Amino acid sequence: MNTIVSASILASDLSRLAEEVGRAEGAGVDWLHIDVMDGVFVDNITYGNNVVKALRRVSGMFFDTHLMIIDPTKLIPRFAEAGSDMLTIHIESAGDTENNLSEIRRLGMRAGLALKPNTPIESVYPYLPLCDMVLIMTVEPGYGGQSFIPECADKVRQLREYCRQNGFDKMNIQVDGGINADTAKIVTEAGADVLVAGSYLFGADDFKSALDSLKCGG
Ligand code: DX5
Ligand code: ZN
Numbered sequence: 001m002n003t004i005v006s007a008s009i010l011a012s013d014l015s016r017l018a019e020e021v022g023r024a025e026g027a028g029v030d031w032l033h034i035d036v037m038d039g040v041f042v043d044n045i046t047y048g049n050n051v052v053k054a055l056r057r058v059s060g061m062f063f064d065t066h067l068m069i070i071d072p073t074k075l076i077p078r079f080a081e082a083g084s085d086m087l088t089i090h091i092e093s094a095g096d097t098e099n100n101l102s103e104i105r106r107l108g109m110r111a112g113l114a115l116k117p118n119t120p121i122e123s124v125y126p127y128l129p130l131c132d133m134v135l136i137m138t139v140e141p142g143y144g145g146q147s148f149i150p151e152c153a154d155k156v157r158q159l160r161e162y163c164r165q166n167g168f169d170k171m172n173i174q175v176d177g178g179i180n181a182d183t184a185k186i187v188t189e190a191g192a193d194v195l196v197a198g199s200y201l202f203g204a205d206d207f208k209s210a211l212d213s214l215k216c217g218g
């Protein structure tokens with residue numbers, strides 16, 4: 001399985017966002033990870049559909065949008081219109097998960113379902129037919145720069161096995177939080193194929209070699 005790297009702009013210099021996106025794109029990052037936080041589902045507030053729309057004007061990258069918001073339902077069409085390619089909602093958020101996932105696909109985006117470290121992996125199984133990707137959080141959502149929680153690798157292994165046994169062979173399994181060259185190796189061996197990395201990439205002296213070091217685990 002080819003490893004996809006999704007660079008999280010949360011760790012970039014937000015005062016120069018367009019340039020930072022250009023830096024990621026120029027280095028050969030596959031996807032751009034956009035963390036939307038509402039100050040309710042998590043402690044912080046980041047950016048929303050208007051920033052996605054602005055970035056769409058300057059970048060042709062695949063926009064992987066991670067919604068850490070309590071009530072995604074009414075905002076789904078706005079992210080579609082803004083230019084998100086993947087829209088990931090949390091299973092712990094409010095609203096009807098099944099309807100939300102269907103609506104994401106109906107509007108032409110890929111649908112992702114995320115779960116926090118303490119949420120059991122089995123809770124996503126009923127929704128897999130409506131998902132293109134499952135995001136297994138490997139830190140508590142809300143902040144960049146935290147340490148990877150090693151137990152989360154077991155969830156990756158369990159989900160990959162379940163997908164193999166139940167005909168979801170094309171399911172993307174994404175991990176998010178504390179990913180660096182060492183943890184990338186652990187999660188790719190467990191079956192993850194999409195790695196989100198923020199501080200490891202944007203904080204590196206050499207973005208390109210940091211990116212290469214994530215890919216060589218996969
Ligand atoms: C955390 C976010 C992550 C974050 C990862 O809530 O979902 O995407 O940017 O940051 P690092 O890679 O620095 O742990
Ligand atoms: Zn994220």
